Amino acid sequence: MSSEIPSIAEQVDSLLARLTGRFGAKILVATAARNDTPDLLWALYKIAYHNPLHMVEIGTCHGVMATVLGLVAQHVTTVDVATYVPAHAGSPGGPTAFARVADVFEVAGLDNVWAVLAENEAEKQRFLRASPFDAAFIDGLHETDAVLADFEAVRKCGFVLFHNVSSHAKVKTAIEQIGDVTCFGNFGLWRE
């Protein structure tokens, strides 16, 4: 039966098709917004049910997941750090990847998503301390201490999603230390 309102899955498919149509499949490199496994939808339904007024994402890359989050959260701000140096040439992240964000947001056609490139970790932490938000998504530096620090900075919101909980051992270690994280595929959810 067809519905006039597209499902979240249809909206994600359509958004990713627009982005890959414009930028090619490489725009999806390193993004959590992969629609070939069910865990993205699991995470999006959890967010939609929570219905956040303002969701913060840590770790922007090209801004693809930020646009997908914008489908289910009322407002989204994604933050990255200018100091991040990708491990090798062609590896995503940092200011070079961030330079595509404005184009990605334009093609996505959403007016509820913003991006901030903090000068460094201290500025990122100041931004997070000063911002009111009621949901967070952690997908920045995949080191145990970095994930723990990001969690401490956003746990005040009471709803924290993580990515790479099964694919990155160091993220997994952080998740185990945090405890009370429900995992599905490569996503995990902590709720106060």
Ligand SMILES: C[S@@+](CC[C@H](N)C(=O)[O-])C[C@H]1O[C@@H](n2cnc3c(N)ncnc32)[C@H](O)[C@@H]1O
């Ligand atoms: C896996 S990518 C993010 C992908 C994005 N969340 C998505 O799903 O489309 C990781 C990003 O984290 C950023 N990053 C690295 N260290 C960071 C830190 N300490 N704080 C915030 N972001 C960081 C990198 O610059 C890179 O853009």
